[in-house]
Amino acid sequence: MIICQYSLFFTQVKIGLSMKSSFVAKLFGLCPCNTTSMTNLAVFSVIIADSLRFTSALSIGLAVLFLIIAVGISIIKIISGGIGMPRLFPVITDAASVFDLFTVVPVLMTAYVCHYNVQSIENELEDSSRIRGVVRTSLTLCSSVYLLTSFFGFLLFGEGVLDDVLANFDTDLGIPFGCALNDAVRLSYAAHLVLVFPVIFYALRLNVDGLIFSSSRRPLVVDNLRFSSVTIAFVLIIFLGANFIPNIWVIFQFTGATGAVCIAFIFPAAIALRDRYNIATKTDTILAILRIVLAVLSNAVAIYSDAYALINEKKA
Template identity: 65%
Template structure:
């Protein structure tokens, strides 16, 4: 039977509850894309509705995923819930559910990677080549930056033992800076 709250047996297990905060911070730090999205809108006054809709839909997906994952796996839920789908779930057509989850996750990665990679490439170009011509005008620079970033991402994907480590590191460093340090610093420095 699934429980609503986790078991807290001692102080160490209590502090382990806080390891989820960097992951949640990473999940909701997406405002660096707002300016690109606003530039694409015909009516920029709609940006508030776009942000509210995207945050609401992301929250609903996150809550549903965690709720149904916990209902399905209970206490056996692993930190990386996708690892739970490597075994027989003990339900009819378990293998179809496992394959559907894998295919949907692969589709998610294929659709989200270009959205995240675009601002990364633009910002790396601005960091290393601040006075150069715009990136789309320089095919060589575009190819080198793209290749270098893809190689770095590939190496990280192969040598980081768990996605949990990457989420915690990103949430504890970059996401905190993007969400809470850089915006007020930009306003202060104006």
């Protein structure tokens, strides 16, 4: 449960970092502190909403709009001959460059580990059997958005693509109405983040309250003081994290290499090894052990590579 809350919290910080770096500072020309304060005020209006149905639907529509614009820009530049052939394979020059390849794994883990919202979403469904369809649809939609964004983002910006691809939409695209399209991309995605924030924040607040106030007989929804205190405290912590953590890539790497790996690989394998009902076969046990070993080794290398890169960056 603590690992789940850890992942939830840093997911909030990642959203804050995205809003800080790609929305206000570039769209309105404000400093980072004013940026995050402004987006926090916007988020407050939907954090306390009774229903997140419409905000969730609108956030999906805005993410698709962002993707359509990015794909459209790429297609226009391909037709006009403004995109060269991107490099398809990594450049391996020494041992350090080999270790750098492992830093991608935690980012992928972070992208696909969203389990902590499944239970709360299932509780909101009138027919709980619909959760399977919800999960399948979500995975299909998210996978499509991730793949298309990464493909067309890399195709459009090549080796110049930044850790936060939205930051690339602050340059001259070399096409008519480029500035307007840049603003549209940042604005649509920033609005998407504002609307996604409370969906994840709901699970974070509920889990933390259950851990800290487990002995309380009053549910969180009827205790206004506890509800307000937990909400304000986490918004302030997320605000500080979004302002003082250097960039979103750092959060993706370290949460993916720790919390996400535990949730997706180590904990399920540990449950299989425990085999409470004596239904696991020998093959299941071997696969569970291999799963834990591979997860620990690969992400130990990833954490080492991340820390090594950060230390070298500070020295430089």
